[in-house]
Amino acid sequence: MTNRSSQGQSATVRVQRFNPDVDTKPYFDEFTIPLEPGTTILDALREIKSNQDGSLTYRRSCRHAICGSCAMNINGKNMLACNQPLKDHLDRKGRITIRPLPYQPIIKDLVVDRSAFWEQYQRIKPWLIPPEDIPEKEFRMSPEEVEALKNAEKCIMCGACYASCQVIGLNRRYIGPHALLKAFQKILDPRDSIPGERLAEVAGDDGVFRCHTIFNCIDACPKELNPTQAIETLRKLAQKRQAFEAMRRERQKSLIVSTPRISEPMGD
Numbered sequence: 001m002t003n004r005s006s007q008g009q010s011a012t013v014r015v016q017r018f019n020p021d022v023d024t025k026p027y028f029d030e031f032t033i034p035l036e037p038g039t040t041i042l043d044a045l046r047e048i049k050s051n052q053d054g055s056l057t058y059r060r061s062c063r064h065a066i067c068g069s070c071a072m073n074i075n076g077k078n079m080l081a082c083n084q085p086l087k088d089h090l091d092r093k094g095r096i097t098i099r100p101l102p103y104q105p106i107i108k109d110l111v112v113d114r115s116a117f118w119e120q121y122q123r124i125k126p127w128l129i130p131p132e133d134i135p136e137k138e139f140r141m142s143p144e145e146v147e148a149l150k151n152a153e154k155c156i157m158c159g160a161c162y163a164s165c166q167v168i169g170l171n172r173r174y175i176g177p178h179a180l181l182k183a184f185q186k187i188l189d190p191r192d193s194i195p196g197e198r199l200a201e202v203a204g205d206d207g208v209f210r211c212h213t214i215f216n217c218i219d220a221c222p223k224e225l226n227p228t229q230a231i232e233t234l235r236k237l238a239q240k241r242q243a244f245e246a247m248r249r250e251r252q253k254s255l256i257v258s259t260p261r262i263s264e265p266m267g268d
């Protein structure tokens with residue numbers, strides 16, 4: 001249900017505010033905005049910032065669920081603001097409540113400090129490390145190998161999963177579902193040459209065995225990915241790390257044999 005005014009339908013947007021320069025604790029502001037067909041939650045925030053309170057602070061960039069910057073907490077659930085119709089999240093009184101993502105320090109209003117999130121991401125070396133011998137042409141993966149990645153490459157690093165993980169709430173050293181999903185992607189990629197080193201890292205004190213399998217990360221993911229399943233796979237692979245490394249070496253040899261190597265540069 002939505003509010004009706006003489007101008008048409010409207011919605012009440014409750015936004016958590018906090019400016020560390022002047023506020024001692026967060027509080028809520030309420031704004032009434034016109035509700036047009038197709039209005040998204042991000043549109044509502046833009047309407048408030050443009051026409052009612054220019055000091056409202058939030059992150060956004062692409063507006064198409066690609067950049068991951070507009071993740072926030074809507075009525076208690078983490079999601080992207082740019083791909084959610086506002087009307088789908090209004091209660092019976094036509095209200096919606098918007099907070100910043102949990103478990104991270106607030107910089108201002110809906111903007112949180114994501115330093116710990118990115119530090120954990122860097123920790124898993126989120127880049128491929130190829131073997132010394134590489135084929136002349138592309139490093140071809142089989143359809144089964146692509147399938148095994150479970151679309152992990154679609155992760156947009158929005159942080160919705162990280163900020164819904166109760167283990168993160170207890171232990172900031174935990175690598176987190178976002179980085180473990182990316183580690184899974186690199187470890188399962190046959191072009192990568194250090195799966196053993198990666199498995200040793202994710203099986204350490206702050207890694208996959210810390211996950212309590214609560215499934216919040218799955219519920220929060222706007223791309224319908226499954227970090228919990230990735231973590232479960234990493235747990236199993238970590239227990240047979242040496243055999244997995246040996247299999248990877250054999251797989252890479254077969255790639256080199258089936259595709260010509262880059263030839264040495266010709267001397268004069």
Ligand code: FES
Pocket residue numbers: 060061062063064065066067068069070071080081082083
């Ligand atoms: S603004 Fe880029 S994902 Fe929402």
